Amino acid sequence: MSLLVRKINDVWQEWHASSIVTQMVGTYTAIYGDGRQVETPCDPYPVEIQMNGDSLRGFYDQGLWTIDEVEAVGGRIAVPFVVPEGKQVVGAPSYVETDGVIQQVYEIEDTPPPREPPTAEEKVGAMLAGSGVSISELKSVLGLGI
Numbered sequence: 001m002s003l004l005v006r007k008i009n010d011v012w013q014e015w016h017a018s019s020i021v022t023q024m025v026g027t028y029t030a031i032y033g034d035g036r037q038v039e040t041p042c043d044p045y046p047v048e049i050q051m052n053g054d055s056l057r058g059f060y061d062q063g064l065w066t067i068d069e070v071e072a073v074g075g076r077i078a079v080p081f082v083v084p085e086g087k088q089v090v091g092a093p094s095y096v097e098t099d100g101v102i103q104q105v106y107e108i109e110d111t112p113p114p115r116e117p118p119t120a121e122e123k124v125g126a127m128l129a130g131s132g133v134s135i136s137e138l139k140s141v142l143g144l145g146i
Contacts, residue, residue, distance in 0.1 A: 003078040004057040004070070005095050005102055012078070012095035012102055015053030021073040022046045049073075078102040086111055 006015040026044040031037050051073055059065040060077065067077065078095055081104040089106040096103050118126070125135055 002057055002061050003080055003104055004053055004060070005076050005078045006053070006074045012076070012097060014093075014095075015056070015075055018050050018052045020048050021051045023049050023073050076102045078104050080104050081106050084108065 004015045005012045006019075007013075023046070024044045025047050026041060027039050028042050029037055029039045053075070056065065056070065056073070056075055060067070060070050070077065079101060081089070081093065083089055083106075087108040088111045090109050091107055093104050093106050096105050121135070124138075128135060128138060
């Protein structure tokens with residue numbers, strides 16, 4: 001699935017919601033009384049349309065719209081961020097334009113080492129805590145002494 005972005009207040013952001021965009025149209029359609037519809041080329045003229053970013057991304061992903069058509073209404077397809085080995089992302093993404101390419105960017109940090117597996121006593125303690133019973137109470141019930 002592509003990452004569709006657009007520039008809002010000079011900042012590239014993901015485009016999900018609906019907004020009004022201007023699209024240049026170079027044809028008009030004549031509809032006749034007998035039901036015929038004839039599409040005729042004409043000088044390009046602007047038309048304001050409401051476009052949903054998620055729908056537009058779907059049109060692009062399905063091959064219904066070309067990259068030129070996406071860009072004509074202010075959208076761009078961003079290159080997704082690839083998390084380096086041993087790192088994890090922190091926070092929300094941002095988008096940076098370099099040489100005409102929009103790149104998704106995250107801050108990253110080292111992936112923490114895996115936690116040590118709990119000991120048997122810690123597992124039993126956690127299980128008993130859910131029942132409101134302490135380990136010493138269990139030992140007493142089992143006659144194991146304290």
